Amino acid sequence: MVTVRYFGPTRLLSKRSGVRVEAGSIVELLEILAALDQGVTLAALRNSLIFVNGDSIHNLKGFRTKLADGDEVQIFSPMGGG
Amino acid sequence: MATEFGGYMGKVLKINLSDRSVSEYPWTDRDREMYLGGKIMAAKILFDSLASGVRPFAPENLLVVTTGPLTGTGAPMSSRFNISTLSPQTGLIASSNCGGDFGLHLKRAGYDGLVITGKSPGPVWIEIWEDEIKFNDAGDLWGKTTQAAQAMLGGKNGKIVIGPAGENLVKYAGVFSNERTAGRAGAGAVMGSKNLKAVVAGGSRRPLLADESAARKLFKEWSAMLRAHPITGEQLPRLGTAGLVSIMNVRKILATRNFRHGQFNDFEMVSGEMLAEKHLIKNRGCTTCPVQCGRRVEVRGKNVKGPELETLVLLGSNIENNSLERILEWNWLLDELGMDTISAGGTIAFAMELNEKGLWKNGLEFGRTDNLAGIFEDIAYRRGIGADLAEGSRYLSEKYGGKDFAIHSKGLELSAYEPRRAVGQGLGYAVSNRGGCHLNAGYVVLLEGLSMSINPQTTRAKAEMNILFQNLMEAASAAGICLFSLYDFIFPFLLRRPNSLLSRLVNKSMTYLGPSLHVINRLKRSPLPVNLPQLPHPEAVRHVTGMKVDLLALKTIGERGFNLERLINIQRGLTADQDSLPKRLTEEPQDPNDPGTVVPLGKLKKDYYQARGWDSGGRPTEKTLRGLGLTGGK
């Protein structure tokens, strides 16, 4: 099982803070999430900032990053203002 | 002194509280072209008027309240005004920007700015109705909270007031207008030192615009553009600035436990998402702003202003408090008492660590929140340990020790961003003219992990990025526009498609663009106008004032302002040593296993001084000053 946490506008759209699902990779995970939540489209997910256990997927294998049981995936939108 | 330019009222009012005299401060069209307005205009007035050796609480210190040419014209995000003075926290120039409607009403009264000097023998409030200026006894207002005082003053005019903290000279007391605050650097305490409780302004005058129809058309388009941008159109209205807490946590830049860490286990409990889900009643913001980034929340059955990001962090993760309810209450309480939530929170966190280390037994503990409301009141009234806390972190570190972990720069507590994982932001904090402020710092953290993902640890190009943003921010602020308008600088595709090849390429390549940015920073004019479609600021200034400015010209005005503030600070004794950060941030790695997770300040500062055209002591060279028209002394 992978734990997914939504943050920022995605969280408000999905109306939930997170979910636990089975997925072997980021690409697979995003498809599952898009099918699960009405407010969140696959395109929106693919255009999010995605972190696996605190590491940006940009520093891993991008969408091909493999996921293992117990991983936490955090999904953000780019932000500004403070 | 009337003006040929549109947007301005053409008059600056000088008020001496000591002898209750009123006169016009000389401000010419040449000054308007050179310094535009807002904080840069205020810096010029302070530069010309402050005698050396004047201390912040001396009657001779000035309180300069200024607007920009766009203030009150109907331009989006233009309900802004500025207060500058010598800061009791830093002893240097302080400028603080506020979104309350005082600036708008000051212009309706017929003035672009106020220069207040002297000291009233007793509590006073000033009423400005066009040409009629009245000094009123403020005996019954003295001691009242910021909202109570504003309610007593009544009417629909613009107001600035202080609370008990300002009256009692708490070093980080702010000035309040409606519910908005000129919070940072202690302008409220300077007002208190002058026995000035409030200024009320109003009238029926309106600025004339040089090209009214072109300006109106542009304002409409600009508002639409702001509404369509991912930051100003989506994130800020939906989550406010509070929305940043979560991404700061994952980027390890969320100030936690007096800046010991960059992550907080309970970050979600004090996040913007939690605020939106559990407490938000509605959005609220400054007049004439299509973004409305402020929040309304419920506290004890009352509908009050919600906290900004900075407050959530400084009174949340940084003191290891996970109760959002407490933060909402304290935010309201601190506003009522009239003090800056950032410096109040930063000072409390430092006192907690002093207590933990046995350097000052004060009863304050990380994670303990039950005693803090009482402590905030004690600060405002300088009771018990509140008397020491009212002086801020630098004073505490001089009295009790702990300089290495007193988290301030030049005496001003740092804001919410832990800079060891965003070293450009760290540089900015150190060289900022007003001390540890994230905005005067240049806000490079925006690129280092919030909006973009450039390498946050490299020193490459960070000096140049800082300079570019600092200069643009100076100019936007001087024009009278909210700094958040500059977020549109970031092309929407970088935010909407952060995983695209192009975005990743831009993120990767930006830190190699130092030399190009340096050329842009140095460029003062070009034969053909240079503008960026996503930054309509120069066009707005052109239509409103009639001045022939492009983006380069505005940037140069910003650079002039930043250097002028620097000159004031140098006159006040500033040396390069004070462009500093506490050792915790420069020598103690955030990750004990990664020695690179510090701010390499020596290298960054060297790059910065060179790129600014300053000498190795951090002083602008003669050539730099000449290029900016700042030679020739006062």
Ligand code: SF4
């Ligand atoms: S963006 Fe926020 S702070 Fe800026 S003018 Fe609008 S409401 Fe005020």
